[in-house]
Amino acid sequence: MNKKFWIVMGLALGLPSTIVGLFFLLYHLVKQQLISWNTALILLVAVVVYMLYLMVKNGLDRKNRQ
Numbered sequence: 045m046n047k048k049f050w051i052v053m054g055l056a057l058g059l060p061s062t063i064v065g066l067f068f069l070l071y072h073l074v075k076q077q078l079i080s081w082n083t084a085l086i087l088l089v090a091v092v093v094y095m096l097y098l099m100v101k102n103g104l105d106r107k108n109r110q
Contacts, residue, residue, distance in 0.1 A: 048102050048103075051098075051102045052099050052102045052103050055095055055098055055099045055102070056099060058095075059092070059095055059096075059099075062091065062092075062095065063088070063091075063092060066087075066088055066091055067088060070084035070087060070088060071084070
């Protein structure tokens with residue numbers, strides 16, 4: 045199979061665990077009052093949007109090359 049396919053699959057399979065792990069890390073930082081809830085939510089949304097962007101970008105690159 046194509047290398048880009050495996051990249052997209054890896055990102056798709058890693059997304060749920062990344063969200064959960066990042067949430068608990070950010071929750072711990074908020075609990076210690078190192079960051080605010082608003083900052084935590086912005087970071088969480090930014091990481092999720094970036095991973096979705098990478099999935100779409102790699103998926104479209106694969107589609108255009110066929």
